[in-house]
Amino acid sequence: MTQSSRALPPPAPEPLPIPVVDNHCHLDIGRDGTAPVSVAEQIDAARRVGVDRLVQVGCDRESAHWTAKLVEEHPAVLGAVAIHPNEAPKHAEAGDLDEVIAEIGALAAHPRIRAIGETGLDYYRTGPEGIGAQQESFRRHIEIARRTDLALQIHDRDAHADILRILAEEDPPERVVLHCYSGDMEMARECVRRGYYLSFAGTVTFKNARDLRNSLAVTPLEHLLVETDAPYLTPSPHRGQTNAPYLVPLTVRAMAETLNVAVPTLCQALSTNSETVYGPW
Secondary structure (H helix, E strand, O other): OOHHHHHOOOOOOOOOOOOEEEEEEOOOOOOOOOOOOOHHHHHHHHHHOOEEEEEEEEOOHHHHHHHHHHHHHOOOEEEEEOOOOOOHHHHHHHOOHHHHHHHHHHHOOOOOEEEEEEEEEEOOOOOHHHHHHHHHHHHHHHHHHHHHOOEEEEEEEOOHHHHHHHHHHHOOOOOEEEOOOOOOHHHHHHHHHHOOEEEEOHHHHOOOOHHHHHHHHOOOHHHEEEOOOOOOOOOOOOOOOOOOHHHHHHHHHHHHHHHOOOHHHHHHHHHHHHHHHHOOO
């Protein structure tokens, strides 16, 4: 793929037969130094292909406040707010981690903020010196979600065992989502046993993602969600280009093929599960 073709937006896929939810996207973030497409345009493009509801995720101080304003302006969008695990060590070093987590707790009172996330652990981008701050922040976010009865959206990168351990120790809220699921089949089965939801992104369409598709294959329909994590993780055949909610149908159809279920059946499950987790739009 040439640099010029990578800069072009991918064409719209075939619309889905039943509307679904992109339950994790970042409408305020551009990619490769470009400005994001306007929110109204992103919502309209998604709606035309059967993605009629979105969850915007604000995972730093600025984007969390931006998210709380956005959800007041767009009925198709609900919000999630948190301090990302890679941001937690920075705030701990600056001495204001308590302050920013308190801000997240205050934003959680907004009636259209329906999840605390993405929170969790990231041992890929943050070294051992930041683990303590990440784990403290994760526990504090779990407490906010439990106290407010909101869903918990989890970021888990190279930290599977500690994610499951801390969730077991902290008595999480009723609705827990493993955003951009990246674990193996054994972890998927354990998450299902605990009642968690597994959200699959465009990574499940990648040729080298056989292990991830195996995890999807052992996950019951009633525990599944779909997302873009836009502008990242663009599904095949557009890997490397800018992702957006309108590309969800590519991931949904790949999921249906792996699960050996009809696309309408999967769409209905994804829609129902999304409203079970986040409530009505």
